[in-house]
Amino acid sequence: MRRIGLLGGMSWHSSIEYYTKINEAVASRLGGHHSARILLDSTDFADIREMQIAEDWAGTDASLVATAQRLVDGGAEAVAIATNLMHKCAPAIESAVDVPLIHIVDSIATVAKRQGYSTLAVLGTKWTMLDDFYTGRLEEQGIRTLVPDEDTCLEIDQIIFDELTQGTFTDASRARYVEIMNDLKARGADAVALSCTEIGLLVPPQTAPLPAIDSVDAHVAAIVEWMMGGGRARS
Incomplete structure (x- = not known):
């Protein structure tokens, strides 16, 4: 099983859904005591929200790139942004890290x-x-x-x-x-x-x-397919 790195906390309410549904899907596929190999970096959403309101997309790029890099440094073999809007930062992340980004x-x-x-x-x-x-x-x-x-x-x-x-x-x-x-x-x-x-x-x-x-369901399905070795992230 490959290890996914989740950029979470935007908001934490939906990050819980990601964590739960990824683990449920892995357990369903593999049975027994299997669970998902997940690295989760959960941001303080208030910081991101301030930059959104100011439309400081350079700032959000820098913040999420740093998050993605921490995940990669920690062993993530691909990353996924656990939110729709912050895929505005996807090109910056894809340019900065050497692993695939699984795009929502x-x-x-x-x-x-x-x-x-x-x-x-x-x-x-x-x-x-x-x-x-x-x-x-x-x-x-x-x-x-x-x-x-x-x-x-x-x-x-x-x-x-x-x-x-x-x-x-x-x-x-x-x-x-x-x-x-x-x-x-x-x-x-x-x-x-x-x-x-x-x-x-x-x-x-x-x-x-x-x-x-x-x-969330669509993204989780793509993430789990990649984790199980059956999917490829678009570059």
Whole structure:
């Protein structure tokens, strides 16, 4: 089994999901007392959040590169960023470390293509929805993307950072997210990507009004496939 290095803590609520689901998948495959070989470096998210608000992406690049390098120095044979938004830093990390980065967007694209989805609604932070680093990478792999209008993107983003990343999950926010998903379904989405690692905690995929790809589940599947020797990270 290969050893994965997780860049976590963004937020810790979803990092728990990664740790649990990776171990569950490894135990299911190998049985007995087997568990996953994981190195986890969990940041203080407040530091990252300050840089996000300031749009100091050079600062986040430097911080996550340092985290990835610590993981590699500790023996990680590949790294994975346990959050969607901070894949803005993926190019900097890939340039700085000598191991593969298992990219969350590629894992979503793999699931979408396997399930036959051609048009994905993308819900996440405002940068995930509106910047090209995320939807552009999906489009490059032949998957059309739909996002809400800018005002709705800002509403989604506010709920993520005021509530979800702080462990607050309300019925009102759940209902609003489902309403937004229905709007995107009406616009032609045949599935929705839950492209914030906490959205699946608010709206579990089985309760969504259209087929849903939970980014955590998709990413974990790619990570475990690589750990078991059956997958390759895109360079």
